[in-house]
Amino acid sequence: MSDPRDNVQQEFLAEAQELVEALSRDLLLLDEAHHRKDRIDPALINEIFRSVHTLKGIAGMFGYKHVGAVAHALEDLLDDLRLGRTSVGSQLLDVLFDSVERFQRLLALEDPESPEEEAGVQAYLAAIRSIGTETSEEEGDPLDKYAIEPAVLSVLTEYEEHRLRACIRAGLRLYRLRAAFDLTAIDDSIETLRDVASNDAEIITYLPSMEGGNDDTIELVVLIASPVPEEQLNAHFEGRYGTIEAIEERTHLPTLPPRLTSIPSAAIRMEPQAEEDPGQASLRSVANSVRVDIRKLDHLMNVVGELALIRSAVNRIVDRFKGESMHRRSLMDLDRIGRGFERQLSELRSGILDVRMVPLGQVFDKLARIVRQAAREHDKQVRLVVTGASTEIDKLIVEELTDPLMHLVRNAIDHGIESAEARTQVAKSPEGTVALNAYQKGSNVVIEVEDDGAGMNAHQLREAAVSRGLLSADVSHELTRQEMLNLVFMPGLSTSSEITGLSGRGVGMDVVKTNILRMGGMISIASEQGTGTKITVTLPITLAIIRALIVTVASRTFALPITAVREAIPYVPEDVRTIQGREVITLRGETLAICDLARLFGFRGSTSKAGRFVVVGSMGNRELGFVVDDLIGQEDVIIKALGKSLASVRGFAGATDLGDQKVALVLDAPTLFTEYFDGPDALRSLETRA
Amino acid sequence: MAFHALIVDDSSAVRAFVRASLEDADFARVQEAETGFEALRLLAANAFDVVIVDVNMPDINGLELLAFMKKSPRQQGARKILISTQVDGLDAKRGTELGADAFLQKPFEVDELRELIRGLLGSTEGVSL
Structure with missing residues (x-):
């Protein structure tokens, strides 16, 4: 039986990577808050804890022993931090920041259980353990202070119970909010609730109850901890979710039978924040994103490129019939359809490009x-x-x-x-x-x-x-x-x-x-x-597909990325001057260096003297004119890597298939610029002159 | 043995792992929920044979989902598996009280999960297909 882990290994690595990145971001926020001596948001520590906790869980399942061990030790440390047994200081921050690099290294290992890593991991675990914790055991269980219903307590996870204790110890009061939420819009509603709460309250958990709910709505009991008095908290929430009520503090000793409090059953139905089509929203996914292997996008992009080639081939056939009056009407139709096709194609291309983009x-x-x-x-x-x-x-x-x-x-x-x-x-x-x-x-x-x-x-x-x-x-x-x-x-x-x-x-x-x-x-x-x-x-912005100007030099076809092209002007040999050994022309009052591609590549003979062009390229803040024989037009090209024999030749970014069985070399504009202006060749030409 | 399963876990790697483990071997139809809210929506609309929930999730946790399923008429036939990092801790104890049929300790193996489900479904008469 095949091990399904092989197939989901990529999924693991992607998620682990995301968790480490999230960890890194949150640590920077923590570091910043520490430096500014701001109050440290418990939600931030919880986020950090959660990333490490999830990482620990999945590392174990996918055989990343070292990642699991490091995450486990960190989890304990973060737990101490969360529960106030240790505080944020530079030693702790150093250890935490270290973990980011360490995780990245361990995740990149060919053998995730590599024994060579053992010593480093052990040393790091020792560093984690060296961070002292103070155990300030307080008298009694703080939970006894409040009359929380057993039904509520019975569904708290160990972690949530920890948090609840920590909140009570920190002198926060406990509140309860009971409200019905529309199931189709619950994520947005909760998001809003969290936003409203974020300033003066910490939400411990949301308990779904069956009472007061039906297929479309669900009633939640929200457990909230806040330093703010009841009236103020209600004023802040503006009654949007119904009334928030304080959970009574116990007046009896906890050894007495608990006083069960009844919760008022009048639940307030909450309107969804945004109008949504109730019919289709019911199975809407919470995470509105998918993770896609970049190779799949490359493939799609290639398909788009092939479509563009087919379109060009059709265009050429259309061109062949132009001027034949008997087909005029059909040609006009074809032309119109062709333009529509191109618009859609370009939409599709920019759509795929957009998906590839990351900030x-x-x-x-x-x-x-x-x-x-x-x-x-x-x-x-x-x-x-x-x-x-x-x-x-x-x-x-x-x-x-x-x-x-x-x-x-x-x-x-x-x-x-x-x-x-x-x-x-x-x-x-x-x-x-x-x-x-x-x-x-x-x-x-x-x-x-x-x-x-x-x-x-x-x-x-x-x-x-x-x-x-x-x-x-x-x-x-x-x-x-x-x-x-x-x-x-x-x-x-x-x-x-x-x-x-x-x-x-x-x-x-x-x-x-x-x-x-x-x-x-x-x-x-x-x-x-x-x-x-x-x-x-x-x-x-992207490497996948480029729009290029197709030119010919000594009967050979080349593609010049359009991003590097500013304009093309007729080449007038009489206008060429030489300054410091370089050929230049004057364009709108500015001196423009020019470079004859035929000469650069050492093509002899066939260069036509008349009707040539200067393609003005621009990169960064520099401009350079490339002298070419003819301009063919613009096309979308997919750059394919050159074969081994040509890979070492400088000045070409790759090759591209132009559709009519013709292959063109794609000029590597940045290299041409660099070599011309300040590359080794430029220096060599100075050398020769000296 | 075709069955309808739900996996609730905020880790996409764990979801993918469970899905691959079950679909590969047992013709299972597996649905995934990333959050407790998504799980609530699916639980309100479908009858599952097996529901696998992670105990630690943001917002609505696994125990709360177990409590919800206990009262939900649609999920009376569902076998419930709780995923937890400790099987002898407080979470597992509470899970049992809330009607969990079995526990899976993270990290778990493919065969462990498959065996567990086979055992659970074999022991029920009323598996709806």
């Missing part, structure tokens, strides 16, 4: 953790300011983006932000700021990592490049300041710790750049000494 906030949460950690390691004061966390980007890009961004943020703190003393000396606030800004710009997403630290010394970077033999001294003197800063992305330059100290930037910026380029993105740097550094990453 960047997912990555930013992780980065917030890095900021906290790095700041502590270096004993620096750092404030993180995030804008645009709701900016959406393709799920696949988000996955790939985490590492490069983590690197940039870490560098900003390790090498950018100065110590509090150093900052005070230069009249800066002792607390440094790292800003993460995200926003959409056309079909790109821009992410900026900005710090107000020491900035970079461009001249020292240049000297380092020369002393490392990456650049000749002669050439180095021709570099502009920006070109010197760009040296930081050169392989071999920023890998030395000595240089790191000098440059104010960390290791591996070349790796960061390679990763960003691989995603079809761009990276640029701006830095002022003493003021700070800003790294700007520009990425396409």
Whole structure:
């Protein structure tokens, strides 16, 4: 018999990942509240507890022994925290934050029971246990203080009973609300109830009762704890759910038989908050979302791409009949239907793209953790300011983006932000700021990592490049300041710790750049000494399907992503000038560098001199004109990976099938830009000239 | 042995696990509820042969659902299984009082669940198919 666990393993990993992410988010909130010395919301601690509790349960079922062990120990610790046996402090926060990384590592293990992890896990469990708890056993059971009906007590879970005791110990009063809810709208109603309650009351539980309910409504007894007196609480709820009544405090000793209180049976029917079709809402799912494997979406996107190809093929047939008057009417009909088809297709495509989108906030949460950690390691004061966390980007890009961004943020703190003393000396606030800004710009997403630290010394970077033999001294003197800063992305330059100290930037910026380029993105740097550094990453919103301008160069067909194209203009050979070894033209008063693709790729002979075009590309804040032979038109193309033999060729993002058995290479605009302006080739051409 | 089952658990992995365990072997028709509220809606509208509930859920907990089922005319024939992390704790004790027929301790195995259900359904005459 097959083990069903194999099929649901993915489901487990997805849920575990979500739980760890939720844990991480909640821990940041907890950390923030602790730093501000705010009152810590018990609901937040309960959320954290619940994530860990659920994780513990499912880890055991899916054979993740280490995850289960860590979650179990944390659960005990959080239970102590929840019940007031320990309090939030920096040691506790450190241990909790540690768990996030640890869970992520353990979940990524090939062998979830790997014995190699044993020692690390044990050490961590010891760290958890080292957090002291104070057991302040109080006299008697606080529950005895209230006359809670046995029927109510009998359905409380152990956990809820704990909470109830903790509330009573904390001096809160207990209340009861009895109301009937419309079953079809109960989720919204409860959501509202919770919102109203959140300020001055904690809801312990909701008990469904059969009395007063029928198939469409259900009566709930809601158990509430609140520091607020009865009248005030009722005023706050405005009678929306009926009257909230205090549960009587016992006047007798608990050893006497309990005084059963009768609950008034007049239940108040609650109107649903929003009008909904009662017929179809009855089986509506509470969680209005599904989790989908990204590969399924890729497949759908491919189907959309194939449909677009079929549509183009039909168009070509239609074109063939154009001008034949006998088919005029049918052709007009076909044309109209074709346009309708295209509209629907584009709707479908944007629908699928939309599903793939996730907010960047997912990555930013992780980065917030890095900021906290790095700041502590270096004993620096750092404030993180995030804008645009709701900016959406393709799920696949988000996955790939985490590492490069983590690197940039870490560098900003390790090498950018100065110590509090150093900052005070230069009249800066002792607390440094790292800003993460995200926003959409056309079909790109821009992410900026900005710090107000020491900035970079461009001249020292240049000297380092020369002393490392990456650049000749002669050439180095021709570099502009920006070109010197760009040296930081050169392989071999920023890998030395000595240089790191000098440059104010960390290791591996070349790796960061390679990763960003691989995603079809761009990276640029701006830095002022003493003021700070800003790294700007520009990425396409999605990788799946792109609209491209189809061009020909020396009888070969190429596709240029439309996101990189601004316009196309006729090429006039007489207008071309040469500045510093580069060909340029003047466009609306501005100098525009141009690059002849035929020459770049080394195609000879067949290039037609007349009627060529300049396709003006733009990436980030740079523009470059690509000289091509002809413009074919715009098409939606699916980028397919190049075969092994071509994969190492730079300048191509992939290949695409144009439908009429023709294959076009997709130009990799970011790489072409980078290589042209500041890549190794650009430097080599300077070298030759020198 | 075809039967109609409901799994109530806020963890989608556990729901998927239970569904896969039962559908694979027993031609069971399995419905899922993520929250107590969703469970209440399904319990009000369907008669189940087996209801599997997790004890710890936000808002409405598993014990409350057991208490509800005890009084619900539709669920008189249902066999009730409570999932809990401890089988000898307070939750299990209360579960028994509220009419739970069996317990499953998390983590549980596929065969454990299947055997349990076979045993429970075999012991009833009135399994509605």
